[in-house]
Amino acid sequence: MVIPSSTNVGNPSPVGDFPARDQRAISNCQSVAVGDLLPPTERRTDQQRPAAYNPASMAIIEIENLTKTYRVYQKREGLKAAIAGLFHREHREVYAVRGINLQVEQGEFVAFLGPNGAGKTTTLKLLSGVIYPTSGSARVMGFVPWERDNEYRRRFALVMGQKNQLWWDLPAQESFRLHQQIYRIPPTEFTRRLDELSDLLQVRPLLGRPVRELSLGERMKMELIAALLHSPEVLFLDEPTIGLDVVAQHNIQQFLKFYQQERRITILLTSHYMKDVAALCKRVVVITDGRIHFDGSLDQIIDSFSGNRIVRLQLAEGQTADGLSMLAEVESVELPRVTLRCARSDVTRVLARILERYQIVDISIEDPPLEEIIAKLFQDAPAGRNDVAEVEVGR
Amino acid sequence: MDDKNASQHPNYVQVFLTFARNSLVRDMMFRTNFIIEAISSLSWALMNVGFYWIVFEHTPSIGADTGWGKYEFFIFMATTWIINSIVQAFFMPNSEEFSEMIRTGGLDFVLLKPIDTQFLVSLRKVHWSSLSNFLLGMGLLVLSINELQDRPTAPWKLTPSIVGLYAVYCACGVAILYSLMTCLASTSVWLGRNQTLYDFWFYITNFSRYPMEIYRRGWGIVLWVVFTFIVPVLLVVNVPARILAQPLADNTSWRWPLAMFTIFAAIISVLISRWVFQRSLLAYRSASS
Numbered sequence: 001m002v003i004p005s006s007t008n009v010g011n012p013s014p015v016g017d018f019p020a021r022d023q024r025a026i027s028n029c030q031s032v033a034v035g036d037l038l039p040p041t042e043r044r045t046d047q048q049r050p051a052a053y054n055p056a057s058m059a060i061i062e063i064e065n066l067t068k069t070y071r072v073y074q075k076r077e078g079l080k081a082a083i084a085g086l087f088h089r090e091h092r093e094v095y096a097v098r099g100i101n102l103q104v105e106q107g108e109f110v111a112f113l114g115p116n117g118a119g120k121t122t123t124l125k126l127l128s129g130v131i132y133p134t135s136g137s138a139r140v141m142g143f144v145p146w147e148r149d150n151e152y153r154r155r156f157a158l159v160m161g162q163k164n165q166l167w168w169d170l171p172a173q174e175s176f177r178l179h180q181q182i183y184r185i186p187p188t189e190f191t192r193r194l195d196e197l198s199d200l201l202q203v204r205p206l207l208g209r210p211v212r213e214l215s216l217g218e219r220m221k222m223e224l225i226a227a228l229l230h231s232p233e234v235l236f237l238d239e240p241t242i243g244l245d246v247v248a249q250h251n252i253q254q255f256l257k258f259y260q261q262e263r264r265i266t267i268l269l270t271s272h273y274m275k276d277v278a279a280l281c282k283r284v285v286v287i288t289d290g291r292i293h294f295d296g297s298l299d300q301i302i303d304s305f306s307g308n309r310i311v312r313l314q315l316a317e318g319q320t321a322d323g324l325s326m327l328a329e330v331e332s333v334e335l336p337r338v339t340l341r342c343a344r345s346d347v348t349r350v351l352a353r354i355l356e357r358y359q360i361v362d363i364s365i366e367d368p369p370l371e372e373i374i375a376k377l378f379q380d381a382p383a384g385r386n387d388v389a390e391v392e393v394g395r
Numbered sequence: 396m397d398d399k400n401a402s403q404h405p406n407y408v409q410v411f412l413t414f415a416r417n418s419l420v421r422d423m424m425f426r427t428n429f430i431i432e433a434i435s436s437l438s439w440a441l442m443n444v445g446f447y448w449i450v451f452e453h454t455p456s457i458g459a460d461t462g463w464g465k466y467e468f469f470i471f472m473a474t475t476w477i478i479n480s481i482v483q484a485f486f487m488p489n490s491e492e493f494s495e496m497i498r499t500g501g502l503d504f505v506l507l508k509p510i511d512t513q514f515l516v517s518l519r520k521v522h523w524s525s526l527s528n529f530l531l532g533m534g535l536l537v538l539s540i541n542e543l544q545d546r547p548t549a550p551w552k553l554t555p556s557i558v559g560l561y562a563v564y565c566a567c568g569v570a571i572l573y574s575l576m577t578c579l580a581s582t583s584v585w586l587g588r589n590q591t592l593y594d595f596w597f598y599i600t601n602f603s604r605y606p607m608e609i610y611r612r613g614w615g616i617v618l619w620v621v622f623t624f625i626v627p628v629l630l631v632v633n634v635p636a637r638i639l640a641q642p643l644a645d646n647t648s649w650r651w652p653l654a655m656f657t658i659f660a661a662i663i664s665v666l667i668s669r670w671v672f673q674r675s676l677l678a679y680r681s682a683s684s
Contacts (some may be wrong), residue, residue: 050425072682125681128507129506129507130503130679131680131681148506150509153507153509158504160503163501163503163504165504169425177413178417181405181406181410181413182405182410182509183405183509184405184406225440
């Protein structure tokens, strides 16, 4: 089977012949009512740490007005300015995250989408307790992440696609053994989980090979094993498929999907690959410039942000594309194939006209590529880059 | 949840042993590198012995009436190696890496682990080849002790309590150096980059390599005060070496106050390093990926 291009993950029309794998991914997205996914309105006002996390009445992740700013040194060009900078430095506050509110229920698989520098990774780092927020609050399973409670740290994991935590020169299994001791995983449990995970990810023969000799995809699988050995209840994934080829990406997607469904753990994922998001996440949170711009299902994004549909025609032999441009915007003509774009509301009318006037072998109607919709969504987000607070501080 | 042992703390000794084992496995993987490292540090140490051997051809002791003769001083030097090799084997590579982890954001993973962060940062790696100097120091110690057995003036004695005190004060010395190193490495959080760690380390510890008597003349008294009471590196080698070498049979009046103060300084240093380390974690900003 031909692996579909990464752009075609929109809604297939009944007419089209979409690859089976995509159908599955998409039906997964559609099966959830939008209303279920939207976060409930603010319901907790107390700032007290709950005595115990009660899964029945609380969201597993609760974020309120979370803000993180960084103070950065404003460099100026030139030697003179550089020397002046030794004595007097200008700093400015840069917002990485500006007032995020979010609730995630136990068992959800949520994607964070957003352009580079939007604050996705910062949010994950705040939730992991790696950095402290400037203001606002967050609770994961009832814990305040940046208090770095050992009990909390035993119950979640963070995987970063761009960084590795395994000992570079040693086989991955040595790092795993270290994890076993740090997390105090009983030996029988450890063996069982390691067997299970390495079978699922098909890396059992590689466990004894030094990590530096593994391919990027294999290494990522090892990172996932390291993160899952202690059975975390909450998993943060920061671009887990970055730089991987389609096959490796697909493997990791399938694994994550299976694992999440099996264990009902809660996962927050950031990724730039729409395939990851379409295959895995029912709920999508779009973050641009440190703010949540959209929170809902993937379908909802398509509905709200794409006014257009793509119509693909296969004309009968001898037919030309003449006159089609009068009916809709012509994207491309490679006879006998023609691609048109028209407004969603016009689709029925346009199709009727086409069927009247042309002999058609095949028709499919799709949403524009998800990337395109998301890119538009990112662009439409209110630009906030300019309202950084200028603060001058001598040093 | 299937994790019944979730509330248990990790066994720190076992974790450390695994670190040590993993480091050894890694060192053995690059065995030539390991041997070259060991040889280069051994030859540096041997050149030092050679140098002081020549010095003692010119003079019977360091300073007049200090009691630091040739073999007393060799005990001092052996103590320097023993303490430094322990620091270099267990803490130096980790401090350097800590500094680097702050810059690159690698500290993220350390902060995720349900274990004391300072422990994890301080003992992750063991630089086994540095322990070659430990063995050499032991050798020099045995040789010097043998020579001192029949010291004509001020008879030299070796009792189990002296050996015990020597070990305790070597540990104090290691603790002081470790604390200083941790404080220096932690500054990387505020400085963004701290590549002078090694240099600065060398400058400071340089003062610890000689008997403190040499600072007690002229303006050296300022150095003596600073490096005894403020940055107590002078205590590191001097106190244990003095216990074992017993220059002038060691009947000086300040001997016990100094010994008490060293224990105090070691404890305070560790506490300060812990405080600075925690402060640095508060200020850690990670690196964007």
